[in-house]
Amino acid sequence: MTTKKNNIITDQLLKAEVNDNAGSTEKKKTRVISVEKKPAKKILKKADAEKKVSPPSIVHITFHVRFHTKFGQQIFITGNHNIFGNNDAGKALPMQYFNNDMWSAEIELKIGDIPEGGIIYNYILKNEDGELSFDWGNDKVLGTSLVTSEKIFITDAWNHPGYYENAFYTEPFKDVLLKQNHTPVKIIRPKTYTHIFKIKAPLLSKGQTVCISGSIKELGEWDETKAFIMSRKEGEDFFIARINLSKASFPVIYKYGVYDTDTQKFIRYEDGDNRILYERPEKNNYAIINDGFIVLPADVWKGAGIAIPVFSLRSNNSWGVGEFTDLKLLADWAKRTGLKVIQILPVNDTTATHTWTDSYPYAAISAFALHPIYLNPEKAAGEKYKYQLQDFIPEKEKLNRLDTLDYQAVNKLKWKFIRQLYPLQKRTIFASKGYQEYFEQNKHWLLPYAAFCYFRDTYHTSDFNHWPSHNVFNMDEIEALFNPSSDNYDEVAIYLFV
Numbered sequence: 001m002t003t004k005k006n007n008i009i010t011d012q013l014l015k016a017e018v019n020d021n022a023g024s025t026e027k028k029k030t031r032v033i034s035v036e037k038k039p040a041k042k043i044l045k046k047a048d049a050e051k052k053v054s055p056p057s058i059v060h061i062t063f064h065v066r067f068h069t070k071f072g073q074q075i076f077i078t079g080n081h082n083i084f085g086n087n088d089a090g091k092a093l094p095m096q097y098f099n100n101d102m103w104s105a106e107i108e109l110k111i112g113d114i115p116e117g118g119i120i121y122n123y124i125l126k127n128e129d130g131e132l133s134f135d136w137g138n139d140k141v142l143g144t145s146l147v148t149s150e151k152i153f154i155t156d157a158w159n160h161p162g163y164y165e166n167a168f169y170t171e172p173f174k175d176v177l178l179k180q181n182h183t184p185v186k187i188i189r190p191k192t193y194t195h196i197f198k199i200k201a202p203l204l205s206k207g208q209t210v211c212i213s214g215s216i217k218e219l220g221e222w223d224e225t226k227a228f229i230m231s232r233k234e235g236e237d238f239f240i241a242r243i244n245l246s247k248a249s250f251p252v253i254y255k256y257g258v259y260d261t262d263t264q265k266f267i268r269y270e271d272g273d274n275r276i277l278y279e280r281p282e283k284n285n286y287a288i289i290n291d292g293f294i295v296l297p298a299d300v301w302k303g304a305g306i307a308i309p310v311f312s313l314r315s316n317n318s319w320g321v322g323e324f325t326d327l328k329l330l331a332d333w334a335k336r337t338g339l340k341v342i343q344i345l346p347v348n349d350t351t352a353t354h355t356w357t358d359s360y361p362y363a364a365i366s367a368f369a370l371h372p373i374y375l376n377p378e379k380a381a382g383e384k385y386k387y388q389l390q391d392f393i394p395e396k397e398k399l400n401r402l403d404t405l406d407y408q409a410v411n412k413l414k415w416k417f418i419r420q421l422y423p424l425q426k427r428t429i430f431a432s433k434g435y436q437e438y439f440e441q442n443k444h445w446l447l448p449y450a451a452f453c454y455f456r457d458t459y460h461t462s463d464f465n466h467w468p469s470h471n472v473f474n475m476d477e478i479e480a481l482f483n484p485s486s487d488n489y490d491e492v493a494i495y496l497f498v
Helices: 002-030 164-169 171-177 326-337 377-381 386-400 407-431 433-459 475-481 489-497
Strands: 058-066 074-079 096-099 102-110 119-126 132-134 151-157 195-200 208-214 239-243 252-260 265-269 275-277 285-293 305-308 341-344
Touching: 164 171, 208 239, 208 265, 305 326, 326 341, 377 386, 377 407, 386 407, 407 433, 407 489, 433 475, 433 489
Parallel strands: 058 151, 151 285, 195 285, 305 341
Antiparallel strands: 058 102, 074 119, 096 102, 119 132, 195 239, 208 252, 252 265, 252 275
């Protein structure tokens, strides 16, 4: 009871302190600083060699996650480690209620048990009715490089999948559209530090980075010219700052800001309330503070694009229909014209009747298999078997001259070519390392799909209720079809080939 009362009193004092500072802080949030003074040289020098520290064999880790819960809700930690249930939600590590806005959990971890690439973990919210919600992303990673102390305190921010900023951490943005905005910042890693601050800011412009300013001397005492500069490695999500707060007065009130590395000037504070840090450092341990997203407008990226079905991309090299190879031509054109996004209609296999009614792209028979009609025979044949194309050229050119797509004729021509190519290539392809890796990764859907196609064509209907056999799914029976000694092996394996 005494501890709880003290926490309440501390919270009330903090609120009063934040309110007292609100007026002056609000001014700092909006004005642009224009001064000649440069940040301390210790921040911008070339990084020194990191001090080698022998890691402990066992580390004690305390996890905190900020999440406002209601009565009946629970929070768990899941991850690729047995202590977190090996990504099995039913075996996830339960957390303990700390207060309405915080849950905690403690573990002891052997360093040797940390897998290569680190432990990737996430939080799970379990509602009173058993419904589960997961926080988004795979950027919460506990690696051996972080384990340099016997005790670590981790405070995470919950990442709701619906947060707008998450879109900018998908591959198109990270690897292409925003990649050129990365700004290298060279800083000296301190020999000793007590806190690692982490924040994500996906939409900074080229030449910008994140900084921290706060109420204590170590964070500049709200003097923007003394803000602590943060850096981000290329390809990583978080901006990071390692700061020694061993002599700081707690609690610490702070905000993140945007800093221009070219002019070496503070640009602006983030929006929203001040952030508050309660975790006072202890001897021989440190804290990792994952503050989630910086609070900045998330609507500053704009990009024009085009939406088009692949079957409309017919080129001189096509066989009567736009094909996967024609997407390269579209991408080249989009780049020349300044377009940034291409959206296509579904390209999954829709073959149910082998008639024009299968042309509707939203009637897929598989969530994974792509439609063979988009295959380019010239690329499939390659140099070795290009002689096989000669007999098909007249029909190809005829179909390619049509004003509209003759779906049935194109599909029939493609399958005639596939059946001619299959016996020539099957042994080489099935024996290749690339195919074998693909098969192992996809056989959970590939075998049922190929079997379905085989029985659909054998019994001339996609309605399995009318099949005289195999109308009830049995995986053992399905796998038996793919035995090379089976009488009908080639008739079913050709779908694996496609």
